[in-house]
Amino acid sequence: MELLKIENLKVNINKKPILNGINLTINAGEIHAMMGPNGSGKSTLASVLSGRTEFEVTEGKVSYLGKNLLEMPAVDRAKEGIFLAFQYPVEISGVTTANFMKTALNEKRKHLGLEPIDAMDFLQMMKEKAALVEIKNDFLHRSVNEGFSGGEKKRNEVFQMAMLEPRLAVLDETDSGLDIDALKIVANGVNRLQSKDNGFLVITHYQRLLDYIVPDFVHVLYQGRIAKSGPKELALELEEKGYDWIKKEVASQM
Amino acid sequence: MKKDLMNKINSSFLDFSKKVNGKYPKKFNEIRKNAFKNFNSLGFPTRADEEWKYADTSFIHKNDFAIFLDEEIDYQAVSDISDFLINGNNTNIVVLINGRFSEKFSKINIEAEKIKIGSLTEALNYKAATIDKHLARYASFEKDPFVALNTAFVTDGCYIRAAEGVIIENPIHILYINTAIENAPIVQPRNLIIVGECSQLKIYETYHTVGTKPVFQNAVTEIFLKRFANFEHYKVQHNNSNTYYIDTTQVRQKRASIYTSNTFSLKGSFQRNTHNAYHDDELCQSNFYGMYYLEGTDFADNHTLIEHAKANCTSNELYKGIIDDKANAVFNGKIYVYKDAQQTSAYQSNKNILLSNDAVINTKPQLEIFADDVKCSHGATCGNLDKEQLFYLLSRGISEEKAKSLLLNAFASEIVEKVSIAELRDYVKKLVCKRFETEGIYFCEGM
Structure with a gap:
């Protein structure tokens, strides 16, 4: 089943072209890895999908479950099941993670025509999902990300993802700044959430994460285009050879 | 119009003086006369006065306010206070009706040897020596016209004196109820709070009006904290639109005492809090917190002054504001560090969120530091979410x-x-x- 279809997507920031014609289809049950050197447009792609508005889409189409995604405001995308794990999660002083998640979950339930979740069920659910990413219970009753280490913030992102059970999850460099233990925890969380009904777009710099999250497809983004796609072995090749050979390939095609 | 009110106040003062001369201690009558002289020369402030630059005090002249004597107060208008109470089981209640201590409604559950709570007028007579040492000694009637006006007309208010070494666990609720059914009164409560050595006390104040006429409450509270005293002081201002509050609190702190205040201005067309602390010895701590959340055309003005007069004292100040619609807020935080007040730590912060284009905040940190070995910081922010x-x-x-x-x-x-x-x-x-x-x-x- 087709979750996301991006066709010839071109995006500018302040009149400067960042994405120059992206084509990508993600089906349910698939994990796609998006790699590429700095400045290739990876995070911009994540931001556009999540519904940030400081971009100008100049061309192309994005459909999500058959709907025109580009016309949906960020909040509706989230309610419809798109989740962005932030590269730099935001700290919100005074709002506990528990309160945050309860609010978000009930907004989603309302959208689906369901009653607000029972308080006991919610606590039970939170406990289970927190265990998944090895987050201690008292973290949930502290302000969102406030005073958290880099690794804790990223685990909190995966925890939120587990709570909201998205159809399509976009992980924007969730592995950056993680030590190997945290990386395993985050990857394990993703693997446990993966199912035949949902899809993942995992944006990363390094092959390292892909030792733990095994992608069905690997794409290399360069100069705002997908320069190369391949099976999971492509990631290993990139690790070994770097991005230079891709850059050369692109140059020779020009 | 302006002259009318000044004339009215002058004739009220003559009536009042006739009544109280001989009744109050002689020395205090001298203070009252001096205060009134000062009030007459200072007059009500205008925007030309730096301390009132952002406050529109025209309400004083636009309404038909007058000062009323004891016998003119409609105490009967207050028949039931239950709506004004906050659900605390063991809270002590002090009710001031138009600034006068109400025996009928006040309810004190603490032994008198631990704490004396009652009417200031009464105390003026039987505790004259103590009162004389503190009353009108801290709040300046030389410079501030509203303190001068209040001092000139001191009639009653709340007198609290905690003994030494007592921890008063249950808070005291000072409940201001103003009646404004027939007339628009200027109500002037005068409070004196003394906390003994090593004692702890918590007080909160709330404000209510019975009747639909305007009320102008000009309150002055003087607080004296002895060595190692710890005093928490809360005000919750949630007023109807026809009441105007000018509230002056002056704290004098002795060695290692701690004063913590928290002022909430949540509703009201005019709320001015002039809130000052003076460190009279070393190791004092003052914590000033406050929040204003205003909408419509509400106005709140917090003017604070912390005088670090002695070494090794600390002050923490944090005021936060949310301002919506056409509401208007002022924060003016002055920290004065005297030459000898070395090792002072003073922190101040004022943060504001403006929710509409017409909302206004005027924020002004003022640090005047004459010592050279101090840690002081201040910051003010305002913006959207x-x-x-x-x-x-x-x-x-x-x-x-x-x-x-x-x-x-x-x-x-x-x-x-x-x-x-x-x-x-x-x-x-x-x-x-x-x-x-x-x-x-x-x-x-x-x-």
Whole structure:
């Protein structure tokens, strides 16, 4: 089943072209890895999908479950099941993670025509999902990300993802700044959430994460285009050879 | 119009003087006369006065205010105070009706040897020596016209004196009830609070009006904290639009005493809090917190002054404001560090969120430092809600309206959570959450 279809997507920031014609289809049950050197447009792609508005889409189409995604405001995308794990999660002083998640979950339930979740069920659910990413219970009753280490913030992102059970999850460099233990925890969380009904777009710099999250497809983004796609072995090749050979390939095609 | 009121006040003062001469201690009558002389020469402030630059005091002249003597007060208008109480089981209640201590409604549950709570007028007679040492000694009637006016007309108010070495666990609720059924009164409570060595005390103040005529309450509270005393002082201003408050609190602190205040200005067309502390010895600590959440055409003005006169003292100051519609707020935080006040630590912060284009904040930190070995910092911010935080919430499927309320709730909670009295904290939360209710926020119960 087709979750996301991006066709010839071109995006500018302040009149400067960042994405120059992206084509990508993600089906349910698939994990796609998006790699590429700095400045290739990876995070911009994540931001556009999540519904940030400081971009100008100049061309192309994005459909999500058959709907025109580009016309949906960020909040509706989230309610419809798109989740962005932030590269730099935001700290919100005074709002506990528990309160945050309860609010978000009930907004989603309302959208689906369901009653607000029972308080006991919610606590039970939170406990289970927190265990998944090895987050201690008292973290949930502290302000969102406030005073958290880099690794804790990223685990909190995966925890939120587990709570909201998205159809399509976009992980924007969730592995950056993680030590190997945290990386395993985050990857394990993703693997446990993966199912035949949902899809993942995992944006990363390094092959390292892909030792733990095994992608069905690997794409290399360069100069705002997908320069190369391949099976999971492509990631290993990139690790070994770097991005230079891709850059050369692109140059020779020009 | 302006002259009318000054004339009225002058003739009221003559009547009042006739009545109280001989009744009060002679020395105090001298102070009153001096204060009135000062008031006449100072006059009511205008915007030309630096301390009143951003406050529109024209209400004083636009309404037909007058000062009333004891026998003219309609005490009968207050028949039941239960609506004004905050649900605290063992709270002590001091009721001031138009500034006069009410025997009928006040309710004190603490032994008199631990604490004396009662009418200031009464104390003026039987405790003349103590009163004389403190009353009108701290709040300056030389410079401040409203303190001068209050001092000239001192009639009554609340007198509290905690003995030495006592911990008063149950708070004292000072409940101001003003009656304004026939006339528009200028009400002038005068409070004196003395906390003995090593004693602890908590007080909160709330304000109510019975009747629909305008009220101008000009209150002055002097607080004297002896060595190692610890005093928590709360004010919750949630007023109707026809009442105008000017509230002056002057604290004098002795060695190692701690004064903590928390002032909530949640509703009201004019709320001015002049709030000052003076460190008269070393190791004192002053904590000034406050929150204003204004909408419509509400106005709140917090003027604070902390005088670090001695070495090794600390002050922490944090005021937060949310300003909506055409509401208007002022924060003026002055910290004065005297030449000998070495090793002073003074921190001040004022943060504001403006929710509309017509909302106004005038914020002014004023640090005057004459010592050379001090740690002082100040900061003031004003802006809209944080866009990144807002997007984070939106990206989790929380609607914009709810996301905003969640963030405002979080912004406010930093101050609300500093309230150490559970019943009061809940009361303030309810008032703050009332604002959110219109926006369908249900999580306030767990705030």
